[in-house]
Amino acid sequence: MTNPDLNLANLRVLVTGAGHSIGFGIAQHFLASGAQVTLHTRASAVEGDLGEFRERAHFATGDFTQESDVEKVVAEAASAMGGLDVVVANVGGLLARVPLTEMTGEHWQNVMNVNVTSTFLTMKHSHSHLVTSNAGAIVTLASLAAHNGGGAGAAAYAASKAAVVGLTKGAAKEFAADGIRVNAVAPGFIGETRFHDTFSSEAAQESMIANTALRRAGTVNDVAALVGFLSSSASSFITGETVDINGGQWFR
Template identity: 45%
Template sequence: MTIQLQGKIALVTGSSSGIGRQIAETLAAAGASVAVHYRKGKEEAEAAAAEMIRAGGKAAAFYADVTKIEEMAVMVEEIQTQLGGTIDILVNNAGDLIQRVTNAEMTEEHYMRVMDVNLKSCVFLSKLVIPGMTAKGAGKIINLTSVAAHDGGGPGASIYAASKAAVITYSKGLAKELAPQGINVNCMSPGFIGHTSFHATHTSDEGRKATIAKIPLGREGTPQDVADTALFLASSLSDYLTGETIEINGGLFMR
C-alpha cells in the first residue's frame, strides 16, 4: 500500500534540518504541500524546500519564532495564502533542550525558554490550525515528545523532560476535545536518534556509545524512522488512533 497525501497541506515546525526535515521530505514525497518552518536556518529551509520541489513535490519555507504567538499567527496566514488552503497536518517538531542545567543552577529565564519552545509552541500552533481543520471535519496534529518524558532525561535535563511530559498530557486532553470534530491528536516519542544536531550538541560520544549498547535492536534510530511514523499518523491509516504516544526507540524504553 502506498500512502497518498495529495491535496493536503502540512506544516512541520523546525524542519530546516534533522528529524523535522526528514518528516517534511517524507510528507512531500507522499504528495502533501509542505510548509518548511525555520527560525534560524533560512538557507537550509529554502534548500530543503527546493529539494522537495525538484523531487516533484510542492513546498515553501516560512519563518517564525514559535515561542511568540504573533509570529506563529503571521506564519499560518502566510502558509494558507501561499499554499492555497488551510493546514490539514500539523507536526509540532520544534523543540530544544537549550543546554544542560541542574536544578541548583536553574533560572527563570532558562525555565521559560525550555517550556516555551517545547510546550507553548504546541499549544498555540494547534490553536491556530484548529479552525481550519474543524471547518473540514478532519485534521491531524502530531506532537513530538521524548523518551525523556518517561525517565526524566539525562543530567541537567529535568525541565526539558518535564516539558516533554507536559506535551503528552496536553495532547491527551486536546485529543478528547477535538475528537468530535474529526481531528486526531497523537504524539511521537523518539529515543536515541542519531545524525541530529541535538545529540551533536548535547551528548558526548561516550554517552552515545553507552546508550546504543542498551538498545535491544542494536542501533541508534534515524530521522527516517521517525518520519515513517509521522507519515502513518498523517494518513488515513491512523484515523482510529488518537490521544496516543508512539515510542520510537528500538526497545530502549518499553511501556
C-alpha cells in the first residue's frame, strides 16, 4: 500500500483574487509548501507578509470579468513559472445585499460576471497550459450559499455560486480526458475575512457560530489546507466534487 502524497513543493500555481482573505491565505499555503505561486493582485496591494517566500511569488493584474485580461494573466503566470499545474479560481464576491424585488438587471449581471463568468474564463484559458502538466488541477470557490440560498439580500450571489457548482461538474467531465481534475470548495462562515467584515454584522457572525456544530468560525487556513489537498496527488481520484467546509453549519 502506498502513502498519499501531500507534497505541494515544485507545483506551479495561479491563485486568482489573491490579495486578501481566503485568496491570500491559499497563496501563502502553497508558498509555505514549496510551490511557485502567481498571485492575481498587485504586489503593493497584498494584505500580508510573504516574508521568506517572496522569491517564489509572482504577481499579475487584470479584470477577470474581461476575457482579454484573463487570457493575459493566465499567460503571464505560465510564462513566469514555466507552466501551470494548479489554478485556483477564487475571484468572486457578493457586491451588495439586494432583495430580489429591488434588484436591477445590472446588479444581477454584475454578480454573475464576477462569480460565474470569471470562473468560466479562468477554466477556458488555463486549459491549454494545464493539459501539459502531469498534475493538472483546478479548484473553484463555491459557497454554502449555493446550498441554502444565502442570507438576506444574497439571492443573486447564491444563484451564482450554485452556477459555479454546476460549471465545476461540467468542466470536470470535459477536462477528465486531458488529465485535469476540477473540484469546488464551498466554505461556510469563515471569520476575519473582508467578505464578512463588509456584509455581516457582529450579531450575524455570532449567530452563524452559534448555529455551527463545531461552535467556531472557520479560518482561512482551514480553507487553504483543503484547497491544497484537492490540488495534491492524494486526491487523484476526486473530480467533479463540491467539498463543503462549514464545521457543521449545514449538512447535506
